[in-house]
Amino acid sequence: MKNHSNQNITRQKKIKRKSKRRNSLDVGLGYLCSVSHRLRSPISVILGTVSMFRDKSVYKLPRKTQEQFIENIYKKTLELHGTIENILAASEMSTKDFAKRLNFVPVQIEDLIKEVYKDSLKDAKKEGLFFTYKKSKNKLSLISADKKYLKLAIANLIDNAIQYTKEGGKIEITARKLKDNVIIKIKDTGMGIPKKDTKGIFKKFYRASNATTTYTDYPGLGLFIVKKVLDLHPGAKMSFKSKEGNGTCFTLSFPIVR
Structure with a gap:
């Protein structure tokens, strides 16, 4: 009886391993199809x-x-170029030693936001969107960040807002100091995220159900990259509010350098 029981346990473990490999393969194939379409x-x-x-x-x-x-x-x-950059970044972030390669320096976040805003403004206008950046009345304090990857994260949030907001919609960036933190908000009037999808949106290759039916050629790497970058910045926090059909607002918080 004991041998029979052990055989059953071994068989169940093999089935689970096969199932995991199959699921992993399905995700990988789905990703390849999505990326191939996005590149093609x-x-x-x-x-x-x-x-x-x-x-x-x-x-x-x-x-x-x-x-x-x-x-x-x-x-x-x-x-x-943007798609390839995201693919390479997501691949690099999946390595064990990625955190060691980050280069933290004092960053003037206002200048970084201006760069991303300027880079994205033309695309937003072509999509018929009202895209604004409301600057802080007072100069913002420095934060400690890896400039390259923080810029990539903010650019991905803005890119998502542009992709999923219909013509005539609005995208607004605000930045301000609140106590010992710099707060950045990126708000849009886009399609929003269904409640059932909110727990999965930061997973690699994951796309909300309404996004997959409306926009078929995006690989679902943007929010994975954003989450990974924020998690590796000490003291940084991210939250979001979204309602399907009424848009999304992402809030990023960074401790100031003293």
Whole structure:
């Protein structure tokens, strides 16, 4: 009886291991499909447009149309670059020694936000969004941060807001000092996050149910990156409020440098 019981336990463990491997494989394949689609889309546009310049057929079109094609190539190249940056960042963050590679220095967060805002403003306008940055009345204190990855995290929050907010919607960034912390809020009037999805949104490759049905070609790495970066900044905190159909507000808090 004892041997039979041990055999059953061993068999159950094997089944569980196989199930985990199968689930991991399913997630991996789903991720590859999503990333492949995300990469293929801009590459197809770039190749199609460049081929028209290559065979000189584009020069038969009006000058304004040619300029629009060039602008489209530029936009799709930036989109491709952003996707690759996120893939590489997520891969790097999954390594055991990632935390050791962070370079913490005093950062003027206001300057960093201005950089990200300026980089994202053109995309927001093209999507027909009202995008504003409300500066603090007083100069913000320095915080200790890895500038490269904190900028990437904030850029991902803004990128998500742009992606999931319809034309005519609003995105607002605010930054202020509250006691011994600098508080950053990124608020949008977008599609919001369904309540059932709020616990999973920071997982790698996870996408809210309403996002997967509306926007099919995003790999679901942005919020994973944001959470990972914030978790590795001592004293940093993040929270969010969201309601499906009414938008989302992310709040980031960082202790000031003394």
